[in-house]
Amino acid sequence: MLEIRGAAGRVATQLLITVLVAPFVFPLWSMLQGSLAGDGLGNYSSVLGLPQLPAFFRNSLLIAVCTVVLVYASTMLASFALAKLPFVGKEVLFYVLLLALTMPSAALTVPLFITVQRLGLLDSFVAVILPLTALAIPLNVLLARGFIAALPDELFEAARLDGCGTLRTFWHLVLPLIRPISAVVVVWTFVGAWNEYLLPLLFLQSPTNQTITQLPQFFSTQYGSDQTKIIAGAVIITLPTVIVYLALQKLFERGLTAGAIK
């Protein structure tokens, strides 16, 4: 888009972008370096040797997978109905869902903490999964409904002529056709749930029930001021996310543009 003249210009541009990107890489580089200070790789073996570590990962995975399943199922069913089925009051229901579009999880802390305590659900994963699901549904319905609405009505008419009920239509027609948007819903819901800090902090209190976002604090109590091990822990927690992102890079970007550009 810019006109860059000559080899010198091209080299200068390349240099400029490298210099500008460097500060964005710096924290990652600093993280790697910090994790190797002191005991070197010993920091890693010490962190990996913690008996609690697998449980943290398992809990995060469990919460993220359950959230994805619930969000996916409820979002797609609702989006299909809101896009293609006629029923009275559907606009109202759509706006009922959208109300939570920008609700931050911090806004749920006080009311839900009291409620969860009263229901005796403290320290149970449900207390994290359900609020995460509720907060993720609106945006995903917005995305998926728009996508399904854009599918040609003729397809649905043909399915109906073939004697397909709504459930079969949903299963055999809608689900295969919405794969592109499904991938987006799944990936971003997973990332959101995996990275969530506040809700697990609030509701999961016993050490065996914590999630990976609680690890840095857990390490602080384990290692006190030994910052290098805490940073090594951060690298270990970050690594799966980085790998998944690198593997699905295109998908992540497509998700953003699908969601934000019309």
Added chain:
Amino acid sequence: MKTVALTRHRHEQSTLTQHRAGRAAKGSAPHGPRRNNVAGYLYVAPAVLVVVGIVYFAIVYTLRISVLDWDGLSPDPVAVGLDNYVRLVEDAVFWRSLGHMAMFALAVLVQMALGLGFAILLHSGVRAKTLYKVLLFLPVVLAPAVMAPVFRQIFDADGELNTMLRAVGLDALAHPWLADPSTALYALITINVWQWTGFSFVLYYAGLTQVDASLIEAARIDGAGNWRVISSLLIPLTRGTTVTLAILGVIGTIKTFDIPYLVTGGGPARSTEVLATYLYQQGITDFHVGYGAALTVVLMIMSLVLTVSQVRRFKLGSEA
């Protein structure tokens, strides 16, 4: 004609079950009489139940608690009317936390400018484009909670930032960034910009892909230089993306919690407190549940105002 007849036949047959009739009315005759497909309610029910059961419940319950003086445990909370809200209006920490959020929101402009700059540069024949894209976007997917200790170390009095400053002879600038109330907020905002610039970048990058190359060519023929192309073509043509990013940026601002809570804990001297950290401290840590609820109401109002402005956009836009 045959198809039409068939459709009608089918249509009549299927009125046996309301279920099918709904589909027929929908598929073939969008302008015909609208039928009510009861199945629709069943499909929407799970989503509505979860959202209403959690979010709507939370809103109503928060309003209820916000007129109480309560520690969250005692069986008989005291009703105090609007006292919590009066206290809120007089609470300097509350207003300061709003001011800090405004600063976070303003910094979104920095993110957007950087994002647009990177997008334009990477559209200009730079080598190893994917590498730069990946490096810029990586912070977006990393958990802020996990990066917090890394940033605490970088901004520490003996941290990497000061080491670098000293290495290039800028000793005078070296500073305990997070321990000084006058710089801590800016350090946190820097972390935020670090995390979200990749997001702006990806959206602008996609937006620029849709710019018609012949427009730029025509401008060049008319003698436009690079700055002219950016200011008169690229910036106006990506206006939609700019608006989207501005709104998403404000939404992100009201969600800010992890970074202040974990990097500075809202301190030193409340200099990095935002509404979310303050209500957490009041409502959860200090058991001032009533007051925490009043603070929550403010956060909820912000969110609802944003949502309404968003929904308007979707109504006006092509999304049907």
